[in-house]
Amino acid sequence: MTVTSFTPMSSLLGGALIGLSAVLLMWATGRIAGVSGIAARLFPPYEDREFAGRLAFVAGLVAAPVLVRLVTGSLPVQTIEAGPVVLIVGGLLTGFGSVWGSGCTSGHGVCGLSRLSVRSLVATVTFMATGMATVFLMRHWS
Amino acid sequence: MAVLVQFAIGLIFGLGLVASGMSDPAKVLNFLDLGAIPAGTWDASLAFVMAGAVAVTFLGFSRVLKLARPFFAERFHIPTRRDIDPRIVAGPAIFGVGWGLAGFCPGPALTAFGYGSTSAFIFVAAMCAGMVLARFVAQRPSLTRLVAPADPLET
Numbered sequence: 001m002t003v004t005s006f007t008p009m010s011s012l013l014g015g016a017l018i019g020l021s022a023v024l025l026m027w028a029t030g031r032i033a034g035v036s037g038i039a040a041r042l043f044p045p046y047e048d049r050e051f052a053g054r055l056a057f058v059a060g061l062v063a064a065p066v067l068v069r070l071v072t073g074s075l076p077v078q079t080i081e082a083g084p085v086v087l088i089v090g091g092l093l094t095g096f097g098s099v100w101g102s103g104c105t106s107g108h109g110v111c112g113l114s115r116l117s118v119r120s121l122v123a124t125v126t127f128m129a130t131g132m133a134t135v136f137l138m139r140h141w142s
Numbered sequence: 143m144a145v146l147v148q149f150a151i152g153l154i155f156g157l158g159l160v161a162s163g164m165s166d167p168a169k170v171l172n173f174l175d176l177g178a179i180p181a182g183t184w185d186a187s188l189a190f191v192m193a194g195a196v197a198v199t200f201l202g203f204s205r206v207l208k209l210a211r212p213f214f215a216e217r218f219h220i221p222t223r224r225d226i227d228p229r230i231v232a233g234p235a236i237f238g239v240g241w242g243l244a245g246f247c248p249g250p251a252l253t254a255f256g257y258g259s260t261s262a263f264i265f266v267a268a269m270c271a272g273m274v275l276a277r278f279v280a281q282r283p284s285l286t287r288l289v290a291p292a293d294p295l296e297t
Contacts (some may be wrong), residue, residue, distance in 0.1 A: 014164065020153075021158060063256060080166035091265040097236030106247075
C-alpha cells in the first residue's frame with residue numbers, strides 16, 4: 001500500500017464542488033447527479049432523448065484533469081496499485097452492483113443522503129461496509 | 143446550450159474529484175482501511191469529501207426543489223420509492239466489493255481516465271460491461287415477474 005496524507009481542507013473544498021455540481025444539475029435538468037445512472041444510460045436500451053446531455057456530463061468528468069493540467073501544468077498524484085485482473089473484476093462488480101442497487105457514491109451517498117432518503121442511507125451504509133470489509137480482507141487477512 | 147451547461151456541470155464535478163483526492167484510488171483504499179488505524183496510516187480525508195458534498199447538496203436541493211421546474215426540463219425527476227427491497231442491499235453490497243478491490247467508484251474512475259491512465263481505462267471498460275449486464279439481467283422476463291419495476295435505473 002501507498003501511504004497518503006490527510007487532506008481535510010482540499011477534500012472539504014473538493015466535496016463542496018461535487019455538491020455544487022449536484023445542485024446545478026438538479027437546477028438545470030431536474031435530475032439526480034448519480035454517475036452510475038448517467039453512465040449506464042449511455043448504453044441501450046434508451047428510454048428518453050437525453051443522451052447528448054449525459055454524454056456531455058461524462059465528458060466534463062473526463063476533461064477535468066485535462067483542464068487542471070492545462071492551467072496548473074501538473075496533476076495531483078494518482079496511485080493505482082491494482083493489476084489488470086483486479087481492475088477487471090473490480091470494474092465488473094462496481095458497474096453491476098451500482099446499477100443493480102440504483103446508484104453509487106454520488107447518487108446514494110451525496111444526493112440520496114441530502115434528500116434524507118432511507119433507501120440511500122441503507123445503500124450507503126452497505127457499500128461502505130462491504131468496501132471496508134474487502135480492503136480488510138485484502139490487506140490484513142493472512 | 144443545455145448540452146454545454148451539462149458539460150460544465152460535469153467539469154465542476156470532475157474538478158471536485160481531482161481537488162478532493164477521490165480520483166486517487168490509494169486515498170480511497172486508505173480511507174476504507176480501518177485496519178490501518180492502529181498503524182496510523184488510515185486516511186480520513188474521504189469523510190471530509192462526503193461532508194462537504196452533502197452539506198452543499200442538502201442546502202442547494204432545498205432551494206432548487208422549490209422552483210416550479212428545472213431550467214432546461216419540464217419537471218424534476220426525483221426517486222419516490224421508500225421500500226427496502228433485496229436489491230437496495232444486494233446491489234450496494236456488490237458495488238462495495240468492487241470499490242474495495244480497486245479503489246474506484248464510477249465518478250472517480252471516469253475522472254481518473256482523464257489522467258490518461260491505462261489502468262483507469264481497463265476499469266471503466268469493465269465497469270461499463272457490468273452496467274450493461276445488470277440492466278440486461280434486470281429486464282429478463284423471468285425476473286420482472288418477481289421484482290418490479292424492470293429497470294433498476296428507474297427507481
